[in-house]
Amino acid sequence: MTTNLFTELEALLASDSQYAGEDGNLLKNKIVEAALQLKPEFIKLLLSNEKLKNNFFTEVEGILIFDKVKFQKFVSNKRFLPDSYTSFKNKIGLVGDEGDFLAESKEVVLSWPYKDCVLEGGQTKEDAKRNEVFWNEILAPDEINRLTEPKTLTNFVKYDSEGEHNVESISKNDNLIIKGNNLLALHSLKEKYAGQVKLIYIDPPYNTGNDSFQYNDSFQHSTWLTFMKNRLEIAFILLKDNGIIFIQCDDNEQAYLKVLCDSIFSPESFVDTFVWKNTDNAPTLSKKSRKNIEFIHCYEKKQNKSLSYHGRESDNSDAPLLNSGNPIKNLTFPPNSIHFNIPDGIYKKGIYESLQLLTDIEVLNSTNNNSVTLSGRFKWGQNTVYDEISNKTYFIIKTDKMSIRYQREDASIIAPDKFIDGLYLSKAIGISTNEDSKKEIDNLKLPFPSFPKPETLIAFLVKAVTTEGDLVMDFFLGSGTTAAVAHKMNRKYIGIDQMNYIKEVAVKRLCKVIKGENGGVSSTVNWKGGGSFVYCELAKSNQNFVDQIQTATTKNELQTIWQSMQETGFLSWKVNPKEINDKISDFTDLDLDDMKRFLIEVLDKNLLYVPYSEIDNEEFGISEEDKRLNKIFYAKKV
Structure with a gap:
């Protein structure tokens, strides 16, 4: 039955040039995309075959609903177009249990316990x-x-x-x-x-x-x-x-x-x-x-x-002036603007490996003693050369191949x-x-x-x-x-x-x-x-009690802190001090660290520090000078 269904689908799709190439092979990707996009002409084509209609459509109150998920899984089966070699999609990405790409679902998030807390x-x-x-x-x-x-x-x-x-x-x-x-x-x-x-x-x-x-x-x-x-x-x-x-x-x-x-x-x-x-x-x-x-x-x-x-400053020690993709142009260099790592002497004009010397070069004390004109595929024009020379950029020819480079006195900045x-x-x-x-x-x-x-x-x-x-x-x-x-x-x-x-x-x-x-x-x-x-x-409120609890070294200290917390602290609304005091032995029987944890847990964490809105509340004891500076700090610009 399934084999017949594969055959029916292949024959039907091969009849439409949208889904088959010139060689007659079906275009699997186009078929999947047409199904996912619910293209009307594609749905109409599937409905024209009774077997396909019965298998991939469900009737709900007289309306046919196309099950595109079922269809996609069906055509992804290696038995359908087996020369695809794999049932997996031809795109790379993370997929969920149903085979959908996570990036396309718009529902992928990093989730963990208490994330909303x-x-x-x-x-x-x-x-x-x-x-x-x-x-x-x-x-x-x-x-x-x-x-x-x-x-x-x-x-x-x-x-x-x-x-x-x-x-x-x-x-x-x-x-x-x-x-x-x-x-x-x-x-x-x-x-x-x-x-x-x-x-x-x-x-x-x-x-x-x-x-x-x-x-x-x-x-x-x-x-x-x-x-x-x-x-x-x-x-x-x-x-x-x-x-x-x-x-x-x-x-x-x-x-x-x-x-x-x-x-x-x-x-x-x-x-x-x-x-x-x-x-x-x-x-x-x-x-x-x-x-x-x-x-x-x-x-x-x-x-x-x-x-x-x-990032760091580059030294531009290897910056070529030539670029093979640029058109040929002539540049003139004034005396003493090119540095040479080749022996002093006269170098005749002519074609070298990287460029053409249109004038002889007289190299004296490792620099050009005369004005020199060169022809090559330069990435700069003449005005840029003069600007660079005025900024103390100098040019270098390292070998007799005459490939010219440049180095700036002030290094440029490169990305980190x-x-x-x-x-x-x-x-x-x-x-x-x-x-x-x-x-x-x-x-x-x-x-x-x-x-x-x-x-x-x-x-x-x-x-x-x-x-x-x-x-x-x-x-x-x-x-x-x-x-x-x-x-x-x-x-x-x-x-x-x-x-x-x-x-x-x-x-x-x-x-x-x-x-x-x-x-x-x-x-x-x-x-x-x-x-x-x-x-x-x-400014601390309940945080004062936290500090005291953390530095306490005996159970007696913690019991004293508990008494102070009841008198001047702010306890969690879930805590009934009477119930704790009625069973105080349960509290004192805890080891020291568990007593500390318990006392910290019963404090109201919303009031670890004094809210600015409560700055005038005498219960918190904020000084007049602190009130003045807070009002300056939090003042809104008019």
Whole structure:
């Protein structure tokens, strides 16, 4: 029966020249496309055969419905047109269970548990994995009401070459360092800085299990993806239309991160994935290979085909003046404009391999002692040659074949290479190691190991896509390398981090930059010191209790904290303190870490920090000076 149906279909389609070639062979692709597009003449042709009609059409209340999926599977069978050798489509791409191309379905997304939620979390020490509970709680959308409202800022300090000062005023011209949860800080900046940031560079936790980003659930990939998605979505809003983001990661999550970024920024906005060879740290041994490279995904906010990025300066040491595709023309070169790597002497006019000498050349002291006219397929005209000579470009003939090249005194700028290592950075920026950055961090005598990214790498990215005065942002500030480089290169910057050591590391480092420290890229960019920045913090509410819980060392401390939380804290609406107190022994019987987790879970995460809308609420104790500065910071332009 099926064989007869194959024969019936082949015979029917062969009768129509639209679906058969001159040699009589059926055009399988045209047949499939006609079916998928429901072309009327094709449907009419199928209906003309009773067997085909009964097999591929279903009657619904007197109306015949064509089952194009069934038809496509049928004609894809190797028994139909067996010389196709395969039942698969003749296009390359990912397909779903039904054989449809994913890209054509418009329904393909990266999906994971809790994707629609917000990952709220805190971390105050780099070594959190070892000696404190790192908590991150996934909040469902219906649990969120005030989480992303702008937050009150406090503890303002201005730093310049004269030291620390009270902040008199604050504006978008100020460089900012903000301590606090970066998700909430980003949302606090949204109204003021939306569409203002030219470059975002972030070096987030890599989800390796070996760094400071630790998990308390079993969905490691999904937890990390939720964490990143929440922050990248607000980062997209903060970028200018021609803004660029660089996201550094290792190979543990880079594939997932790339797909996630495609969904936020769009695949068309993807620029490239740069590969950085981390030569400053010893290569680490993975299960199957040694790894010393990391990946930097680069996206534009909006695709800009006319925009080019600057990499290192080229030396133009091998730039031919001849181009075989150009018409023949004559060019005259004045004395001493051509350099020769052939012996001094007289070279007679005539036809050489690459060009024709229309005049003799007298080479003296490795340059032309006379005016010379050459004929060849030059890519420049006479006026361009004179312009280049006036700009100190000189021309080179290396052999007696007389193939002429040029070299400019001021090198041109080329697009960045995809592979970035120390040698490349030495050409792009001027120095190739991270030793100066490490020394700056080592001098701060941190109680934990720190491996800052080299200033050369950040300077390379800053140079590639920004100009002086552009705004640069890093919301995983860490040791402050991005802010330090932006400061030295005369870019404005915003840095955000929640770590307790932000004042001991990033702030102190920037104070040294202001005083003119000569490490990193200082000499390359001719940094002499100067400038200023403003430091501030998100004003804590429930976060104060989180800090106390994390640093507690005994169960008695935690019981005291629980009493304070009931008196002055904001508890989750799902929590009934009386029920907990009635069964307090269940609470105290928990081990220390579980007691900590429990207390953190019962806090209302919407009120970790003081909402700006509550700045005048006496319960939060915001000073009059902080109120004044917040109102300046959040003021809308009239």
